[in-house]
Amino acid sequence: MHSGIRSSLVSLLALSGGLLSSFTSASPLKVTANVEARADSWPYGPLVTSGRDMKNSRGDNVVYAGANWPGHGEVMIPDGLRYQSIETIVSKIKSTGMNAIRLTYAIQLIDDIYANGGKDTTVKDSFTKALGSTNGPKVYAEFLAKNPSFNDSTTRLQVFDAVAAECLKQNIFVHLDNHMSKGAWCCSSNDGNTWFGDRDYNVDNWVRGLTYMANHGKNWPALTSMSLRNELRKTDNNPTLSATYNWETWYTNVKKGTEAINKANPDLLIFLSGLDYDTYMTPVVQGTALSPGSGKFSKTDFGGYDNKLVIEIHNYANSAGSCDSLKSSLYNNGFQALHAEDSKAVNVFPVLLTEFGFDMTGTAYRGIYSTCIAEYLAEQKAGWFIWVIAGSYYIRSGTQDFEESWGLLTHDWSGWRSSAYIEEGLKPLAKSTAQG
Incomplete structure (x- = not known):
C-alpha cells in the first residue's frame, strides 16, 4: 500500500465457459483444469517468462495493466461488496482497458481454516467479528443485497472464488498477493507483520498459506501468478528480529516460499519483492553479494522453474521534482532487469510496478509523479497495478467504512x-502498455 507516504459459490467457471449461479456449498467446488484445456482458451496459460517478457502458451507477450483490489483486511474478503456486485466492479475495471487485478489476502484466512478443522468461516460471521454485533449484520445485509447469489452459508474463500470466476468471464488476469499475515491494514514498522519471524509473521504458517492458496488457485483458470509477500520491512521494536533484516535472510525464505507455490501449482508465475517496503531489488538484479553473506542470487537455485520468476517493486515518490531522477531511481531499483544489454543486469527478469498511486481528489494526476510514472511504464512496456480500485474499506485502522481518497472509485464504488x-491518464496508460 502507499505506506511510504501516507499519514500513516462457490462460483467457479468450468472450462467449458459456464458460470455456476449457486453459492450453497460449504466447500469450494473442484475444477479439473489440465494444461491443454487452458492453452486453448484465454488466458492461454500457463504463463512463462522469457528474458524480460511474460509470455502465454501462444508465444504472445503478456503485460498486466491493472488495479489493486484489497481483500486482506479484518473481514478477509474483497472490499467494496457492500456497495456493488462483483460483476459491476470487474466491469468497471474492464471498461478502462485494464486487464488484471492484484487481489490481496491475509495468511490469517488460511490459519483460521486450519484452526477450525479445515472449515472456512462464513462471511456472515466474519462481518460480525470484524465490525461488531451492530454494524456487522447491517453491512452483511448490504453485501447480500448487492450480491444475492450468496447466502448465510457462503464462506470467505467462496467470495474469492466468485471474484476469480467473474474475472475469467471478463478476461481479467488474477494475480494473488499475500499482503499480510494478520488480517489488517498494511503497513507499518510496528504492526507485527514486518519481517520473517515477527509477532504475527510465522514463517511456517506463511509457507503453509502460500501452499494452500496456490493449490486452491487451481480452481481459478484466471489465476496466472502469485506473490510471495507484500512490502517486507524492518521492525522498529524488536532488536533481535532487526538483526536478521538482510538479503541473506530474505534469500533463505524466498526459496522456501517459491518452492511451496511451485510444488502446489507449477502453472503460476511467482513474484519476488524486495526490502524497504519493496522499493528495491538491486542486489538480485546485479547479482551482488546478498549481505551479510557472500552468496549471490542464482536462478539455478530455483529447481528448474526459473522461467516462472518475476520481479515486483513499489514506488510512492509523490514529491518527485524531476522526472529524470524518478526514472533513474526506478531503473536502478529494479527495472534494470529488463535490460539484458546492460552489463550490470546479471539477472534478467520481467519487472512490474505492482504499487504506485496518488490522491485522486485533486490534480495530482497531472503532476510530475503521475505523468512520469505513466511515461516510464509505456517506454518500458512494463506491467503495473495502481493503488487502488477501492473507494472505501469495510474497516481500516479501526475506522469502519473508511474513505479512500486514493481510490479510483467513489466511496460507494459506483463511479x-x-x-x-481515467480519461487523460489511466486509459492511455493501459492502452500504451497492455495493448501497445
Missing part, C-alpha cells in the same frame, strides 16, 4: 473519483 484522470 470514478476522478473521471478526468
